[in-house]
Amino acid sequence: MSANTLSAVVETQIHHLCLGDFPCGYGSWRKNKDSAEGGAETEETDALLDLLSCPHSPWWHDVSWSPQAPALRKLAVLSPECLHTNFIYSYFTTLRIMDKGVSIVDNGLLKFSKLEELVLNSNRISEIPAENLPSTLKILELRANWLSDLNSLTRHVPPRLKYLSLGSNSLSSHEDVSNLTGSHWPQLVCLDLSDCGFQDQKALLSALSTLPCLKTLVLEGNPFTLVPSYPGFTVDSLPQLSCLDTSWISPEERHRFRGLAKMSDLIVDLASATVTVGRMKGIPDPVMSGDENAPDFPVVTHSYFITYEFLSHQTPVNLKVGSESKFDEEHVTEDKSRDADPQSNKNCEREMSRPDTMETRHVIAHVSRHSTSKLAWSKCMDFSDTQTYIVSDLGSFKKFLNRGLYLRVEEEKVLSWPAASQDIAVTQPGRTVKEKKSGKGKESPIKSGSTREKSKDKKKKAIPELVQDAPIRRSLGSVHIPLQSLVKGDHKVNVLCDLGALYTESEVEATQTLEKVSSHKKGDEESKQRGGSGTGQKNTASSKGKGKGKKDHQVDVHTDSSVSVQLEPVTVELRVELEKWQSASEAHQLLLQH
Structure with a gap:
């Protein structure tokens, strides 16, 4: 044995x-x-x-x-x-x-x-x-x-x-469905088919309706439970049922879904998910610790946007006017970080315009990357970005939800310079004005204040045309959002994503500067102790470097204040919601619209 x-x-x-x-x-x-x-x-x-x-x-x-x-x-x-x-x-x-x-x-x-x-x-x-x-x-x-x-x-x-x-x-095949009829299980009262692979809702419920004694049924976790018609269609198709997915069926619920089983034209195995990105808070001000003596050029602009990946079989319905969407026709993996090519969006639209789109989109599934619109920095950036995704491969959709969604916060920095043809006309007058005032021939960059002074001159200088460098993008952080609860029966996931505290580039540079200055001061103190420097030597050294020392002290104070600030965590509002019909009348309205 x-x-x-x-x-x-x-x-x-x-x-x-x-x-x-x-x-x-x-x-x-x-x-x-x-x-x-x-x-x-x-x-x-x-x-x-x-x-x-x-x-x-x-x-x-x-x-x-x-x-x-x-x-x-x-x-x-x-x-x-x-x-x-x-x-x-x-x-x-x-x-x-x-x-x-x-x-x-x-x-x-x-x-x-x-x-x-x-x-x-x-x-x-x-x-x-x-x-x-x-x-x-x-x-x-x-x-x-x-x-x-x-x-x-x-x-x-x-x-x-x-x-x-x-x-x-x-279990998922048509043969498995045919083996779940009353001819095989005449006495069956309770049946648990949760977390299997059934996708054809109408075929399965047609078989289960022949079980004469069935009172309790568990179907959650099957791919077809992600469609809008579930659980209403099940409740109306099995009038003898008392309990569905561990919840008792109330008379009010049965009344709301009455007649839905007869609307067979509406029962399509397609899932509809809406992803909404709301407000983002906690991003540090990128120019908070900028140098006042910095030159006017290049002009640096920062913008921020959110990216995430979601499963779809067609171009999602964009519910926000003016939002920016980007998609890949390739299958995107979890660790993929490249940005979607705008040409891919055009290719996707061409594919959806083909006559055989309805056939092909039921076979091919891909994960598309979506980017929200870019917003300039503010304490609270409200993206109000809403995308609806229609998915026909319910099995792949179930796997995707079990894996979860990956959300990233992206920063885009653009450097702008004066056009090459205007470099001389812009920079040369600035040097002449300062030469007249200071008597020195030292060249210095143009400041916004000097530009305002020049506006009073008879010969006004035109604002230079700016040429932008290629955008510099970097990921500020990412977070994983579990979505398994949508497979287990929940209709909505509403979460405040916490990406922790972030530092701007200037704050990172300030931290490095502070470490270098601290190391330099520590080395000076050790050398003075080894050399046995007296009070007179210290005073002499202090008097010789009075101006420089004062400047260094100011830098230290500024650096300490920029680093010691307690930063709040970066948070992003995210909602993922499955479309679910709440009544037969709601489904009937959809039938009239189509």
């Missing part, structure tokens, strides 16, 4: 009960009922029972695999003469063999002639022959196994079976 067969695992569990060993069974440790006094090594019955039930006892065993196991051990103390082999097998009515590596359900299980509940979750069972199941079985749980079809199970279904759990198995 192989170790991975069900009967072998059960036999091992029974052997671990030690029904014939101390403190169970017969032995010198038992007090003889016929004798008035026991031997020196005998134990009272109550003491033997305590050894079985006390968690700190070395004879205590985990018996959670069957509620009959502890009762059987107790019986082995009180009446060990009853424990013959057939009695033990017939004593068990429940077996819970979970995560034990079972791969074969053999006919050894038939020895348990009164078995009513069999739980085999989280094993490696790929096939379960129904002829090896006791006819007395009422509950069968096969969740999280390797089942890929139900053919072997439906050949000889236990006639009394009322509860069947098949969740988290690779």
Whole structure:
């Protein structure tokens, strides 16, 4: 008998009960009922029972695999003469063999002639022959196994079976749907098909409607539950149902969805998800610690935008006028950081305009990258960016939601310079004005203040035409947003993404400057201590470098203030919402619109 067969695992569990060993069974440790006094090594019955039930006892065993196991051990103390082999097998009515590596359900299980509940979750069972199941079985749980079809199970279904759990198995085919009808399961009351791969909602519900006794149904986690018509279509298609996805169906809910099952034209296996990016706060001011003596050129501008990747099969419907969208026709991976090519958006639009688009988009899935519009810095940047994505490959959509969404905060910096033809006309007059005032021939850059002074002159200088360098982009941070709850039945994920505190480039440079200055000062103090410098030398050195020292001190104060500021974390508002019909009348309005 192989170790991975069900009967072998059960036999091992029974052997671990030690029904014939101390403190169970017969032995010198038992007090003889016929004798008035026991031997020196005998134990009272109550003491033997305590050894079985006390968690700190070395004879205590985990018996959670069957509620009959502890009762059987107790019986082995009180009446060990009853424990013959057939009695033990017939004593068990429940077996819970979970995560034990079972791969074969053999006919050894038939020895348990009164078995009513069999739980085999989280094993490696790929096939379960129904002829090896006791006819007395009422509950069968096969969740999280390797089942890929139900053919072997439906050949000889236990006639009394009322509860069947098949969740988290690779079941999705039309053949699996045909094996879930009333002709195979006439007594079934509860059915768990959660986290399987069913995508055809109408076909599955048509089969389940033939189960005459079905009252409780679990379907959450299947790809088709992501479509707008779920759960309304299910509620109206199965009028005998009392509980759906662990929630009781109220009369008010059934009334709201009445008539939806007849609107077959509306029931399309397409999911619609809306992603909204709201306000962003916490970005440090990029010019907060800028140098006042910096030249006018280049002119530096900063803008910020949000990027994320989402699954779609077509160009998403843009609900915000003026927002910027970019898409890749290639399959984008999680760690992909390049920006989408604008040409890709044109290619995507051409593909959607082709006559055979409706056929091809049901087959090919891709992850597209979207960028919000770029905003200039402010304490609170409101993107108000809303995108709706239509997805037809529901299986891929489920995987995408289980993986989650990756959101990035991007910064774009642009340097602008005067056009080459205007360099002389702009810079030369500025030097002449300063030469007249200071009497020096030193060239200095043009300041905005000097430009305003020149506006009073008779010969006004035109504002130079600026030429922009290529944009410099960098990612300020990224965050992962889990979306598994949408697969588990939630309709909306509303989250405030926290990317932590960020530093501007000037603050990073200021930190490096502070470290260099501190290191330089530390070196000077050490050299003075080694040289035994006197008070006079210190005063002399101070007087010689008075101006420079003062300037250095000012830089230190400025640097300390820029670094010591407590920065608030960068936060971004994000909402991901699945479209769900709230009533049959809402669905009817859509039918009229189309």
